[in-house]
Amino acid sequence: xxxxxxxxxxxxxxxxxxxxxxxTRLFWQLLMCAxxxxxxxxxxxxxxxxxxxxxxAIISVSGLFVGFVLGLQGYYTLQRYGSASxxxxxxxxxxxxxxxxxxxxxxxxGRAGTSLTAEIGLMKAGEQLSAMEMMAxxxxxxxxxxxxxxxxxxxxxxxxxxxxxxxxGGWVVGVVMIGVDSGSFWGQMQSGVDVWQDVGNxxxxxxxxxxxVSFVALRQGFxxxxxxxxxxxxxxxxxxxxxxxxxxxxxxxxALMFTI
Amino acid sequence: MSSSFAxxxxxxxxxxxxGDRPILxxxxxxxxxGKITALMGASGGGKTTVLRLIGGQYKAQSGSLLFxxxxxxxxxxxxxxxARRRMGMLFQFGALFTDISVLDNVAFPLREHTDLPEAMVRxxxxxxxxxxxxxxxxxxxxxxxxxxxARRVALARAIALDPELVMYDEPFAGLDPISLGTxxxxxxxxxxxxxxTSIIVSHDLDETFAIADQVIVLANGRIAAQGTPExxxxxxxxxxxxxxxxxxxxxxxxxxxxxxxxxxxxxxxxRGAK
Numbered sequence: 001x002x003x004x005x006x007x008x009x010x011x012x013x014x015x016x017x018x019x020x021x022x023x024t025r026l027f028w029q030l031l032m033c034a035x036x037x038x039x040x041x042x043x044x045x046x047x048x049x050x051x052x053x054x055x056x057a058i059i060s061v062s063g064l065f066v067g068f069v070l071g072l073q074g075y076y077t078l079q080r081y082g083s084a085s086x087x088x089x090x091x092x093x094x095x096x097x098x099x100x101x102x103x104x105x106x107x108x109x110g111r112a113g114t115s116l117t118a119e120i121g122l123m124k125a126g127e128q129l130s131a132m133e134m135m136a137x138x139x140x141x142x143x144x145x146x147x148x149x150x151x152x153x154x155x156x157x158x159x160x161x162x163x164x165x166x167x168x169g170g171w172v173v174g175v176v177m178i179g180v181d182s183g184s185f186w187g188q189m190q191s192g193v194d195v196w197q198d199v200g201n202x203x204x205x206x207x208x209x210x211x212x213v214s215f216v217a218l219r220q221g222f223x224x225x226x227x228x229x230x231x232x233x234x235x236x237x238x239x240x241x242x243x244x245x246x247x248x249x250x251x252x253x254x255a256l257m258f259t260i
Numbered sequence: 261m262s263s264s265f266a267x268x269x270x271x272x273x274x275x276x277x278x279g280d281r282p283i284l285x286x287x288x289x290x291x292x293x294g295k296i297t298a299l300m301g302a303s304g305g306g307k308t309t310v311l312r313l314i315g316g317q318y319k320a321q322s323g324s325l326l327f328x329x330x331x332x333x334x335x336x337x338x339x340x341x342x343a344r345r346r347m348g349m350l351f352q353f354g355a356l357f358t359d360i361s362v363l364d365n366v367a368f369p370l371r372e373h374t375d376l377p378e379a380m381v382r383x384x385x386x387x388x389x390x391x392x393x394x395x396x397x398x399x400x401x402x403x404x405x406x407x408x409x410a411r412r413v414a415l416a417r418a419i420a421l422d423p424e425l426v427m428y429d430e431p432f433a434g435l436d437p438i439s440l441g442t443x444x445x446x447x448x449x450x451x452x453x454x455x456x457t458s459i460i461v462s463h464d465l466d467e468t469f470a471i472a473d474q475v476i477v478l479a480n481g482r483i484a485a486q487g488t489p490e491x492x493x494x495x496x497x498x499x500x501x502x503x504x505x506x507x508x509x510x511x512x513x514x515x516x517x518x519x520x521x522x523x524x525x526x527x528x529x530x531r532g533a534k
Contacts, residue, residue, distance in 0.1 A: 123357075131355035131414075134315050135369045135421075136344035142372065 026140070026219055033145035040146075047150030051112045055158055058111050059104050063095075063162040066103060067169020070094055074170070075178055088185035089192040091170035092163075096193065096202045097258075100163035101155075102250050105209035108151075108158060109242035113217035116147055117238040120221025121231035129222075144222065148214050155210025156203050163202070201257045208253060209246050216242040266329065268293045268425055268457045269314055274323035276309060283309050285481035286323070291425075296451050296458040298472035298489075300465075302503065305478045307461040308352075311427045314459075315349060316340045327425075345373065348418030348426040352433060354410040356402040356417070362389070363398040366417045373421060388416040392446060408439030412446065419450065425457045426450070432464040440464070444471050465504060469493070477503060479511075 037044050074090045120143065123129050129139040167189075174180040193199065217238045224234035267290035276284040283306040291297045299307045312318045313325055316332045325332045327343055335343060356365050366385045370376060376384070389395045392412040402410055411431065418426055431443050448471040451458045462468045469475065469489040477485040477492060477500050485492050485500040493504055502510030518524065 126358065127351045127353070127355035128357055130317065131349070131351055133317060134344055134347065134349040135372070135417075136341040137369070137372050138341070 022223070023219060026144075026222065027215060029140050030145050030148045030215070030218075033141050034149065036141055037145050037149050043142075043146035044149050044153070047146050048154045051108075051116075051147075051150055052154045052157060054115065055104075055108050055111045055154075056161065058107055059158050059162050060165050062103060062107055063100075063165035064169045066099055066162075067091065067095070067166035067171075068173050070099075070166065071170035071173030071178075075174055075180065084180050085184035086188050086192075087170070087174045087180050088167075088187075088189035091174070092167055092189045092193050093198060095163040095166040095170075096198050098250070098254070100159045100166065101202050101205040101209055102246060104159040104162040105155065105206065105213055105246045106243055108155060108210075109213045109217070109239055109246065112151070113213050113238050113242050114235045116151070116214065116217040117221040117224070117235045118231055120144070120147075120218060121224035121226070121234050124222065124224060125226035125228075125231060140222075144218050148211075148218055151214025151217075152207060152210045155213070156206040159202065159206035159209075201253075204257075205250065205253050208249060212245045212249060213242045216245060265293070267291055268328055269459070270324075270326040271310070271313075272324045272326075274313065274320050274325060276306070276313065276318065276320045282481055284313075284320070287478070287481070287483055289476055289483060289486070291457060291459055292474065293457050294451075294455060295473040296448065296460060296471055297474045297476065298460045298462060298468045299476050299478060300461075300463060300468060300503070301478035301484075303463065306481055307478055308429055310478075311349065311429055311459065311461055314425075314427065315344060315347060345421060346424045348421070348423035350411065350414050350418050350426065350428045350431055352430040353407070354402070354414035356410055356414055358402050360401075361398065362394065362400050362402070362405070362413050365402070365413060366420055369417065369420045384420070385416075388420055389413075391419075391450065392416045393442075406439075408435050408443070411435070411439075411443065415446065415450070419454065419456075422454070423456070425459070428458065428460045428462070430462055431460060432462055432467050440467055443467075447471060465506070479503070 070091045071087065074087050074094075075084055078084045078087055078090065120129075123143065129143070132139045132142065171182075171185060175182045175185050220234040220238045220241070221231075224230045269291035271287055271289050274284050274287045275282070287306075287310070299310060301307055309318065313320055314327060314332065316335065319333050328346070330339070330343060332340070332343065356362075357368065360368070363382070363385055366388055367381050370381050370384060374381075386395055386398065389398060392415055394409060394412055394416065397405060397409060397413070402413070405413065415431075428447065431447065432440050435443060444467045447458060447460065450456060460468060460472065469492075472489055475485075475487065475489050475492045476483055477495075479499045484497050484503075485495040487495075492500060495501065495504070499511040501507075508514050
């Protein structure tokens with residue numbers, strides 16, 4: 001009984017370690033593909049266009065509603081302390097530091113990450129990746145790497161769009177509908193948001209999230225069982241793993257960035 | 261080291277297993293240059309595995325596999341990819357890239373491996389498509405063509421880089437009689453016209469025997485018979501005989517191993533009654 005338990009523990013540990021090893025190796029391969037991606041930037045550009053375009057609508061609309069809610073909630077809270085004029089600052093900081101990178105990464109995982117996983121998984125199931133290998137073309141370099149780097153670079157752009165639309169949403173609710181002074185809304189925002197400390201850290205966050213989400217999505221597709229159930233399971237795992245990683249990493253990054 | 265008379269592919273005492281399940285148990289064979297070699301045998305007999313081993317996608321547990329004098333399992337990543345450029349492989353269902361047109365599919369290896377101007381790529385692609393009779397289908401997507409056509413497009417793609425060795429994985433599976441004849445004729449024509457060496461993995465007796473120069477029958481991970489189609493047809497080996505005359509029962513049993521019928525259906529007399 002004890003022996004069997006120990007054997008099971010050892011086996012599980014071995015599987016986990018092997019998994020980490022495989023993931024690290026793939027990640028390293030993707031990083032090493034950066035020069036070849038740069039040389040054929042057209043491939044990355046096409047993927048950026050594809051991934052970005054697909055996520056743009058959902059990200060803008062979500063940004064708008066998140067901005068609305070921030071404007072409303074922020075106003076009610078701030079008003080208690082008589083500082084409704086700081087509404088612009090509150091909305092901008094919340095979006096640029098936290099909600100922009102995090103929510104757009106979650107949406108990106110759901111919208112683009114799943115489509116990446118399904119695409120790669122089905123290419124594998126249709127032996128397309130195998131065929132590519134036999135044509136002496138490395139699928140990691142030709143298929144995975146451009147998508148990975150596109151995901152890394154498109155994430156900050158999407159997150160910027162999210163924040164910008166969100167701030168407009170906050171302005172519509174706070175200034176246009178409730179009647180907060182427009183001058184103090186923009187003025188406090190301008191003086192209170194630091195380019196490096198706030199916007200810069202937000203950009204760093206979204207770069208990290210972009211890396212995480214696209215890596216998780218591509219790996220799940222690449223390692224998927226080449227069957228319909230396998231691809232379905234991989235797609236689900238992409239959303240779960242990518243979302244959890246984004247939220248966990250956000251805490252770590254916030255702790256590192258804003259406590260020092 | 262490699263002369264033009266030495267066999268292009270040589271397997272010596274090759275062993276391969278998926279986990280605990282042995283697939284190949286000491287296979288030795290030679291694939292002569294310029295000829296069509298057919299690997300035959302029942303499904304699950306390790307025929308496709310041999311192709312994957314030659315292409316370096318799997319690694320054998322023991323034994324040696326030479327491609328043009330090079331030990332495939334010892335090649336570095338770069339050397340393996342260089343060797344693969346001299347091979348073409350036709351997958352069972354074509355494995356075309358579904359998001360690009362027929363022309364782009366055939367052009368794919370050319371664009372990846374060469375710096376040829378686009379006009380020349382187009383000309384080469386149209387020549388390859390002409391060879392398989394599909395020049396007119398260049399603008400169609402893989403979803404818009406039939407299974408037989410897809411396999412011919414894949415063939416055009418496999419020969420796009422003018423390989424020395426072309427491997428066909430079940431080229432006849434699931435084709436209608438017309439496409440079947442077309443495919444067989446194409447394989448023979450291309451082999452002779454382009455001076456290729458071909459390996460066909462198949463279990464379609466008639467078509468394969470009609471075009472192959474050498475037939476190798478694999479059974480239970482070993483070679484059961486080897487020779488010209490006529491010699492294999494005459495083989496006295498019970499297993500080969502069962503295969504070439506398509507008998508349902510024989511050394512390859514109709515029934516998957518199971519416990520006794522009586523026990524499974526509960527018709528055995530109760531214990532103690534005997």
